[in-house]
Amino acid sequence: MSDPKAMSLRFPDPAQRAAIAAAAKQAGVSMQEYILSAAYDRATAVERRFLDGFKASMDRSGAAFAAEPGNLDPGPEQRAAERDALRELEDQERGHAA
Numbered sequence: 185m186s187d188p189k190a191m192s193l194r195f196p197d198p199a200q201r202a203a204i205a206a207a208a209k210q211a212g213v214s215m216q217e218y219i220l221s222a223a224y225d226r227a228t229a230v231e232r233r234f235l236d237g238f239k240a241s242m243d244r245s246g247a248a249f250a251a252e253p254g255n256l257d258p259g260p261e262q263r264a265a266e267r268d269a270l271r272e273l274e275d276q277e278r279g280h281a282a
Contacts, residue, residue, distance in 0.1 A: 193219070237273070244269075 193215055195201035208218035248258075258266070 233276075240269075 193201075195204070204218065205215055208215045211218055213221070
């Protein structure tokens, strides 16, 4: 019976397996630990990008709510900044989907 804690490491590409095995050996860890660590690093990087974007959004929203009631309608500069921010976000999302 197999060890229930062991992760099945099957790679259709032998070169990919060899590269990961070499990287794990160089790092001084098992392949399983190396792969899990890489997955964790990627997930936390995504989380950091999300939180950075959220903070920027909150900063923009805070500035809008701090404005005087008569100045709530965004001007051309604000609308352009919003379009640029949306375009940047869409570009980033397309980059991750690829």
